[in-house]
Amino acid sequence: MAIKIVYKHKLATRWMHWINFPILTVMIWSGILIYWANDVYEISIGKTVLVKFFPESFYQTFHITHRLSEGMAFHFVFMWLFMINGLLYVMYTIVTGEWRYLLPNRNSLKESFQVILHDLHIRKTAPPQLKYNAAQRIAYTMIVLMGFGSLLTGFAIYKPVQIQWLTNICGGYEWARAEHFILTVGYVLFFVIHIIQVILAGWNNFRAMVAGFEVIKDKNKTQTK
């Protein structure tokens, strides 16, 4: 029986991916500690509040209250790691040409719908793909852009006088804060879908994110080109 080894993720990609995970966790956690001090956001229709960010029970469960100074301290220390890791990743994809696998192309939008239909078991076949399918291309490019957005909106709130032009681009101080928050909600949604997809994709896919390669035993089951 022939066994196929498929090299999927480069060493640098894997390191930066996994380093990002705890850093982003600390950023989101400390961000919530900060947000608590002025927790004004909610989603509502008319006067009916659909989602309140956040209910008291949430704060109590995760011990969020009265920790603003702690939150700020962690946020303004770990932001450097988040920034450096993110910029290194972008530079890495540019230099190595990995961006070719990542950036959506002109077929990606159409194909991503086909991928979603396939994932939902509505469509039998998935469109042909390279390392990432069309939906992944869009999602992974979006998440990098969102990271960049967090960096920019973050600095817009953090230094609204010294980097005033940036705050103005964001639509002002209050808007920058809201955008910074919305992007974070976006990460959490991404994370939920990401985890579900990783579980569904199975062991081989996960191993590739740790060891770098997939081991494919049955030729007929080959998914990657």
Added chain:
Amino acid sequence: MKELIVDEATAKKFKRKSILAFVVFFAMIGLAWAGWKWLGNQPLDNGIRGGIPKPLRKVLDINEEVYSGLYSTKRLVKEYPKSAAAKKARVNGDVGLGTDDFDPATWKLQIVKTGGDTLFLTMEDIKKLPKIDVVHNFKCIEGWSQITWWSGVRFSELIKKYGLDKETKMKYVGMNTPDEEYYVGIDMPSILQPQTILAYELNGKPLPMNQGYPLRLIIPVKYGVKHLKRIGTITFANERPPDYWAERGYDYYTGL
């Protein structure tokens, strides 16, 4: 993507490689967890009043170096028309505003000069200086902001008038409330910024008691925590003067 077709023996090698990768993976998780625990167990920078783990404070101080290096006194805070100012300015703190031993009639601003002499200024002395308006978006460290209209004298103007040039060569300014319950320390470049004022009016009327009557600091390049209400004493120093909120774990610089 690169592919290899391998036989059983080579596949075993890859299996070992894969196991090794997971060993490293879990070791890194353990290391990250240990690092996190270590950070959490570090002594606080202020054991009495709370504070933050010392390594975090160290980085915040490095941040200060970065931002004060990029800071320019010439960069002005956006100003608004007076009509945009809130009719009711939010009140968000009363430390140092106890009324027990405060007598507005005998209040004088005390400026301690480097030689040790103290200048005593009355409200009349201060009002003799040119009065300017600052209508800016006041930003609280909690995350809210409000456009407010303050009037008073430029700090830099006061310095000029009373010949305090020698004092401005120092690195920091310290301010206390008369009861010394609230105190702030501010870097010299920020306090000399032209929109930093000693304010005696809010919305064109004398400051209310809860906004720091008779005189408070308005320093738009900082968060509200530095805008000390009811100034009693002003000092100058090369070392950081004590700062109420920095002692409680907040960043000392808090420059916007």
